[in-house]
Amino acid sequence: MILLNYFEPETNSWQQISFARLPTQLSADARVWLNLNEATPEEIQQVLHRFAIAPTLAEDFSRQRHPPKLETQPDFSLLILRGYADPDFSEYSSSAQVNLLYSKQVLISLVRCQSASLLEQLTPKIAAGQSLIVTDWVKHLILAVSGSYLEKLIAFEDVLSELEDNMLQRGSDEQMALMMRYRSVLRKINRNLAYQKDIFADALYEEKSPLLNHFSGPDVRDFYEKFERLHSMTDLYYDQLSDLVEGYMSTTSHQINERMKVLTMVSTIFIPLTFIAGLYGMNFVNIPELVNPNGYYYALLAMAVLGVGGLFWFKFKNWW
Known part of the structure; x- marks a missing residue:
């Protein structure tokens, strides 16, 4: 119309x-x-x-x-x-x-x-x-x-x-x-x-x-x-x-980076500990430390020193 x-x-x-x-x-x-x-x-x-x-x-x-x-x-x-x-x-x-x-x-x-x-x-x-x-x-x-x-x-x-x-x-x-x-x-x-x-x-x-x-x-x-x-x-x-x-x-990217930094530090601390546990978990007869009566405690002490030392190192570098 x-x-x-x-x-x-x-x-x-x-x-x-x-x-x-x-x-x-x-x-x-x-x-x-x-x-x-x-x-x-x-x-x-x-x-x-x-x-x-x-x-x-x-x-x-x-x-x-x-x-x-x-x-x-x-x-x-x-x-x-x-x-x-x-x-x-x-x-x-x-x-x-x-x-x-x-x-x-x-x-x-x-x-x-x-x-x-x-x-x-x-x-x-x-x-x-x-x-x-x-x-x-x-x-x-x-x-x-x-x-x-x-x-x-x-x-x-x-x-x-x-x-x-x-x-x-x-x-x-x-x-x-x-x-x-x-x-x-x-x-x-x-x-x-x-x-x-x-x-x-x-x-x-x-x-x-x-x-x-x-x-x-x-x-x-x-x-x-x-x-x-x-x-x-x-x-x-x-x-x-x-x-x-x-x-x-x-x-958001910064928050993700902070979370990844924490995960990276945790992974970095546990990698040597996992290595020690894997090393002494192998099924070989001739492992000298197996016959040591205090070998278990020495291994735990080594793991504790490595873990705490890693934390102090990250703190010294101001990474956390």
């Missing part, structure tokens, strides 16, 4: 009309917003054909998954963004895909989002009796996409601090697995943010950037700074998690 909102300049009001009633020629003051969230593939193609969208733009716009990008043709611009739809960073099911085709009068939006609250934020608001320019809607959507990351990144800072305290006091394999899961999610969203940051970074340094045809320089800089800050925050949190993982691995 195609949801079409049409601003009629003569009545100065918004109307929801069917796609068939859309005028062939739009007046200069008319505004059109086509919401294709619930449209079928056939209806999407019908809309794209109606506005003569270039095949390359139409193909990218229709895809369910596409990396963030900006592409411009003479009449329409294509902007693809990705928001974060999951409640936190413990899982990454899918992004909120925001596909926008816009001109000075027309906005065609296709938003695929599993979160009802985020979907509401990604829906432009139309005030009764007010004629908003299309770039205001696009600006609202860009800010909503950046906000979908910012809110969760700010909340994650407290989670990370608590996790760091727990790891320093009583680290566990369960917390280690949680940190690895967080790192995986942050790495994925970091890629999305890098794409989106580069879109606006390129616009800042290109004098003829297509974004500057619709947005002012301060607006584009604001978009870039928001996504650059988000990208830096994910880098920072990822590095902090990596430090915690490495710290836990180092602590």
Whole structure:
């Protein structure tokens, strides 16, 4: 189903009309917003054909998954963004895909989002009796996409601090697995943010950037700074998690080394004792010490001296 909102300049009001009633020629003051969230593939193609969208733009716009990008043709611009739809960073099911085709009068939006609250934020608001320019809607959507990351990144800072305290006091394999899961999610969203940051970074340094045809320089800089800050925050949190993982691995490795050191010392002490016991346990007739009435005690004394001497040697070397 195609949801079409049409601003009629003569009545100065918004109307929801069917796609068939859309005028062939739009007046200069008319505004059109086509919401294709619930449209079928056939209806999407019908809309794209109606506005003569270039095949390359139409193909990218229709895809369910596409990396963030900006592409411009003479009449329409294509902007693809990705928001974060999951409640936190413990899982990454899918992004909120925001596909926008816009001109000075027309906005065609296709938003695929599993979160009802985020979907509401990604829906432009139309005030009764007010004629908003299309770039205001696009600006609202860009800010909503950046906000979908910012809110969760700010909340994650407290989670990370608590996790760091727990790891320093009583680290566990369960917390280690949680940190690895967080790192995986942050790495994925970091890629999305890098794409989106580069879109606006390129616009800042290109004098003829297509974004500057619709947005002012301060607006584009604001978009870039928001996504650059988000990208830096994910880098920072990822590095902090990596430090915690490495710290836990180092602590675990140190604990294992301490246990192995104790086992090694015990083995080193008992090796000569085992040798003496094995030597006099051999079944040979001619072993001189077998006929010595005090041979048993001499053997025990030798074992005791070797064992205690080994302990003193380890203590002298500060090995324990």
